[in-house]
Amino acid sequence: MLHAKVIDIKKQKIDLEKANEFISSSKFGASIVFTGTVRELNENKKVTGITYDSHDTMVIKSFEEIYNELDQKLKIKDKTVFIEHVKGYVELGEISIIIAVATPHRAEAYIISRYVIEEIKKRSPIWKKEHYKNEDSKWLKGNPIQTN
Amino acid sequence: MKVKLELFGANRDLSDKDFIEFNLESKSSLKNLKKEILSYVDQNFKGNENFKKIIETSAFCSEDNNIIYDNYKITRDQKIGIIPPIGGG
Numbered sequence: 001m002l003h004a005k006v007i008d009i010k011k012q013k014i015d016l017e018k019a020n021e022f023i024s025s026s027k028f029g030a031s032i033v034f035t036g037t038v039r040e041l042n043e044n045k046k047v048t049g050i051t052y053d054s055h056d057t058m059v060i061k062s063f064e065e066i067y068n069e070l071d072q073k074l075k076i077k078d079k080t081v082f083i084e085h086v087k088g089y090v091e092l093g094e095i096s097i098i099i100a101v102a103t104p105h106r107a108e109a110y111i112i113s114r115y116v117i118e119e120i121k122k123r124s125p126i127w128k129k130e131h132y133k134n135e136d137s138k139w140l141k142g143n144p145i146q147t148n
Numbered sequence: 149m150k151v152k153l154e155l156f157g158a159n160r161d162l163s164d165k166d167f168i169e170f171n172l173e174s175k176s177s178l179k180n181l182k183k184e185i186l187s188y189v190d191q192n193f194k195g196n197e198n199f200k201k202i203i204e205t206s207a208f209c210s211e212d213n214n215i216i217y218d219n220y221k222i223t224r225d226q227k228i229g230i231i232p233p234i235g236g237g
Contacts (some may be wrong), residue, residue, distance in 0.1 A: 036237050052236065053227060054155050057213050061237075087234060097237055117237060126236025127157030139158035141234030145207045147215045 001080045001086055004063035006056045009088035017101035022082045027049040028102035030109040034117060036097040038090050046133040052096060054087045055125040079103045079112060085126060122146040149174055151181055151222060154229040158202050162189070172222060178208055179218040181228065207231040 003022050007014045016033065020090045023031050038050050051059050063083050070076045082100040090096050099116050120126075131137045155162060162168060170184045181225045182190070189199045209229040210216050216228070 053160070054236070055156055055209070055231065058209060058229075058231075061213055114215075118168075121235070123235050125156065125231050125234050128235055129157075129233065137203050139161070139232075140235050142157070142235035144205050144233050145215070145231050147207070 002067045003062065003082045003084075004060050004067070005084045006054050006059050007084050007086045008089060014084050014086050014095050014098060016095070016098060019082045019084070019098045023063060023080045023102035025080065025102060027078075027104065028080065028089070029102070029116065030106040031102040032109045032113045034070045034097075034099040034113050035079070035095050036117075038092050041091055045130070047092060047130050048130045048133055049093070050096065051089045051092045051129040051131070051137075052085070052087045053127040053129070054085065058125045059085065066119045068092075069119075070112055070115065071092055074111060076103065076108045076112060077078065078142055081107065081116065083116065083120075085124070085128075089131075096115045127128055144147070149176065149222065150209070150225045152225075152227045153181070153185065154227055156229065157232045157234070159206065159230050160197065166169050167227075176222045177218065178220040178222065178228070179207075179221065180214055182218070185230070202232050205233055214234070223235075 004031045040047055067081055080102045099113055101112045102108050128140045129137055149172045151172055153168045155166055185203055186200055189196055193199055208216050209231055211227050
């Protein structure tokens with residue numbers, strides 16, 4: 001089961017409680033909730049916040065493809081995965097992404113959690129503009145999108 | 149033929165709007181569109197090398213959200229997204 005969404009921070013909140021509720025089931029003995037947050041220092045510059053931009057439809061498509069690969073490539077059939085990524089301005093310390101995973105045993109949960117975030121970094125069209133203490137801001141370089 | 153180029157990430161600095169419109173000759177390809185985008189940078193941003201570098205490393209996507217390549221034929225008015233290098237999470 002998959003929940004995949006881009007959260008427009010002007011209209012909605014990204015919500016850990018919702019993630020925990022979604023993955024909660026007595027058939028699963030292991031769960032991992034990964035969150036990415038805005039950190040204060042990047043390349044020796046003091047960061048005050050990040051504006052995230054996204055191609056929403058392609059992001060959702062990439063989340064679905066990554067989820068399908070958990071079965072097709074990693075052969076993990078029994079799992080629940082919750083993925084939300086924000087778009088818009090996020091302040092220092094706030095959450096930009098939640099990946100919540102539940103599986104019957106811990107080994108698969110760790111594998112999925114890591115696989116999903118690494119693949120999102122390579123394949124999901126999301127961009128960051130960092131804002132700094134001196135009121136300067138800059139789009140981060142990023143890496144060319146990887147396609148299958 | 150009109151192509152509405154949708155802008156994301158660093159490419160948003162190319163316009164105050166979310167898109168740029170290009171008029172292409174009939175039977176054009178994505179390769180032709182890329183040339184037009186680069187000459188747009190020449191005309192509007194004095195050939196800014198940073199902008200050009202980002203465009204050259206960008207991918208492109210069709211209206212139906214598939215990645216398209218240089219030989220993609222543009223035979224009607226449409227939207228095309230330009231996808232600069234990514235880095236979410």
